[in-house]
Amino acid sequence: MNILFIIFQYIVPQHILSRAVGWFAECEWPWIKNKFIQWFIGRYQVNMDEAAEPDPFNYKNFNAFFTRELTAQARPITDADNSIACPADGAISQLGDIKNGRIFQAKGQSYSLEELVGGDKDMAKPFYGGKFATVYLSPKDYHRVHMPLTGKLKTMAYVPGDLFSVNTTTAENVPRLFSRNERAVCIFETEAGPMAVILVGAMIVAGIETVWAGQVAPIKREIRIQNYLAEQKPITLNKGEEMGRFKLGSTAIVLFGPDAIAWRDNLQAGTPTTMGELFGTLNP
Numbered sequence: 582m583n584i585l586f587i588i589f590q591y592i593v594p595q596h597i598l599s600r601a602v603g604w605f606a607e608c609e610w611p612w613i614k615n616k617f618i619q620w621f622i623g624r625y626q627v628n629m630d631e632a633a634e635p636d637p638f639n640y641k642n643f644n645a646f647f648t649r650e651l652t653a654q655a656r657p658i659t660d661a662d663n664s665i666a667c668p669a670d671g672a673i674s675q676l677g678d679i680k681n682g683r684i685f686q687a688k689g690q691s692y693s694l695e696e697l698v699g700g701d702k703d704m705a706k707p708f709y710g711g712k713f714a715t716v717y718l719s720p721k722d723y724h725r726v727h728m729p730l731t732g733k734l735k736t737m738a739y740v741p742g743d744l745f746s747v748n749t750t751t752a753e754n755v756p757r758l759f760s761r762n763e764r765a766v767c768i769f770e771t772e773a774g775p776m777a778v779i780l781v782g783a784m785i786v787a788g789i790e791t792v793w794a795g796q797v798a799p800i801k802r803e804i805r806i807q808n809y810l811a812e813q814k815p816i817t818l819n820k821g822e823e824m825g826r827f828k829l830g831s832t833a834i835v836l837f838g839p840d841a842i843a844w845r846d847n848l849q850a851g852t853p854t855t856m857g858e859l860f861g862t863l864n865p
Contacts, residue, residue, distance in 0.1 A: 583750050606643040606828060618646050625721035631655040644788075644828045648724050656723070658821030658857040665729045665842060666821050667860040668778060669833050670722040673852040674752060676714035676844055679836070684713050687753040692760040697779065697834070699740040699766055707775040710839035714861075715759065716854055717747060717832050725826045726833050727856050732769030732776055734816040739797055740764050747783040747832045759834060765789050765797045767824065773863050777836035780825050788828040792818070797825075821857055840864055 608614055618637045622629065629635045633650040640646035659666050675685050682705070683691045695705040718724055742763040745755050752758055763782035768775060780789045782798055789798040793816045818824055844861040854860075 583754070606647070609642050611638070614640075614642050614646075617643050621646075621720075625719075627721060631723075648826045648828060650725075651723060656855065656857040658727075659859045661859055661862075663863040664859055665773075665861040665863065666727065667716070667854045667856055667858045668729050668835055669716050669718055669724075669726045669854065670856050671716045671718040671833075671854050673848055673850055673854060674715040674717045674747075674749070674832065675850050676848055677712070679708060679711050679713050682709055684715075684759075684834075686715075686758060687749070690753065690756060690758070692757040694836075696757065696760040697764075697766075698777065699738050701738070704736070704738070704766070704768060707838045708777065708836045712837045712842055712844065712861075714835045714844060714848075715832060716835075717749075718827060719748075720829070723856060724828075725823050725856075726778065726780060728769075728818045728820050728822050728824050729778070729835055729860060730769075730771040730773060730776060731820045732771040732818060734767065734793065734818070735770050735775075736768045737791065737794065737797075738766045740766060742782075744782055747781060759832065763789075763798050765791060765825070767791065769818075773841040774838045777834070778824060779834040779836070780827065781832040781834060782827075783829075783831040789825065789831075790828070791825040792823055 615638050618640065621627065621643075622637060629637060631651050633652050634640065637646060640649065675687065677685060679694055682694050684694055684697065685691050694708055695702060698704045740763065743761050745751050745758055745762055747758065747762070759781050765780045767778045767780070769778070770776075780791075780797070782789055788796055790796050842861050842863055845859055848860070
């Protein structure tokens with residue numbers, strides 16, 4: 582069955598399918614969007630008590646429901662000394678060291694750091710020998726991505742690519758999965774040095790957004806740029822502040838440079854995560 586699922590992903594028109602789902606998710610007809618939202622809540626046991634708007638039928642479309650804001654109390658941000666906050670609800674896909682310019686994906690699979698950031702050697706250079714963490718957001722999870730540390734945005738690049746699923750089965754069977762899928766690479770300057778937060782698209786993900794650029798994917802304009810804010814107002818986001826969101830589930834990858842941070846000791850592949858919880862600490 583897994584082999585059939587992988588084969589299906591190679592032959593299906595990934596972008597056409599994903600954009601069609603995106604159109605459906607933007608539908609505002611109550612008799613469509615309300616039934617879909619109601620089914621989704623039941624299927625994935627979504628806790629609407631955490632939502633700032635708890636009535637699912639008050640959302641104008643499925644995307645508004647899916648990217649719903651939570652109450653201020655639902656996700657407290659860690660305030661421990663030298664702490665790094667978890668960027669998203671989900672589960673750890675993998676985390677660890679960036680070795681020889683490569684990032685571990687799954688058993689028998691890895692991919693190039695340079696390829697992940699769009700082939701830019703200068704963008705990749707600060708992260709050689711550093712740390713990575715990959716967080717998978719499943720359909721039931723809260724789908725806004727928040728800042729692990731306070732940071733000033735230095736650059737953002739949209740990298741076009743495939744739209745494979747990013748679940749465990751695909752990660753174990755599709756080579757270079759995260760460096761071949763469509764993604765937005767966001768680089769920040771922080772107290773720990775350079776930090777990357779990379780929003781990776783996936784099959785049936787209807788869109789990727791950032792708080793400063795709006796919709797990044799599917800692309801509506803030319804935003805493949807290495808100095809996004811050169812002619813615009815500088816952006817600084819505080820730890821725990823929203824930096825982007827997914828319309829349907831996907832993956833967030835966080836990168837730090839060498840000797841900058843240490844991940845929390847008990848994090849490993851499969852560990853559930855909650856946005857805002859202690860994710861790691863700054864090294865002295």
